[in-house]
Amino acid sequence: xxxxxxxxxxxxxxxxxxxxxxxxxxxxxxxxxxxxxxxxxxxxxxxxxxxxxxxxxxxxxxxxxxxxxxxxxxx
Numbered sequence: 001x002x003x004x005x006x007x008x009x010x011x012x013x014x015x016x017x018x019x020x021x022x023x024x025x026x027x028x029x030x031x032x033x034x035x036x037x038x039x040x041x042x043x044x045x046x047x048x049x050x051x052x053x054x055x056x057x058x059x060x061x062x063x064x065x066x067x068x069x070x071x072x073x074x075x
Contacts, residue, residue: 045073 032051039047052069060066 048073 036051039051049069056069058066058072060072066072
């Protein structure tokens with residue numbers, strides 16, 4: 001019984017650490033998404049070029065796949 005209790009406590013402790021790490025990661029992703037939204041609304045192409053990955057892919061409004069950030073940003 002003591003082993004089961006010890007195992008359960010260790011499991012709960014390890015899961016709580018993973019949950020905190022996930023919360024931090026989620027907060028970072030939400031922060032980056034908000035920066036992208038702000039950059040789009042302000043037409044800040046320099047910020048978008050910094051935030052978007054070089055291998056960026058997205059469906060554009062013309063029904064085609066844009067294969068790079070430069071193909072999306074129209075100056």
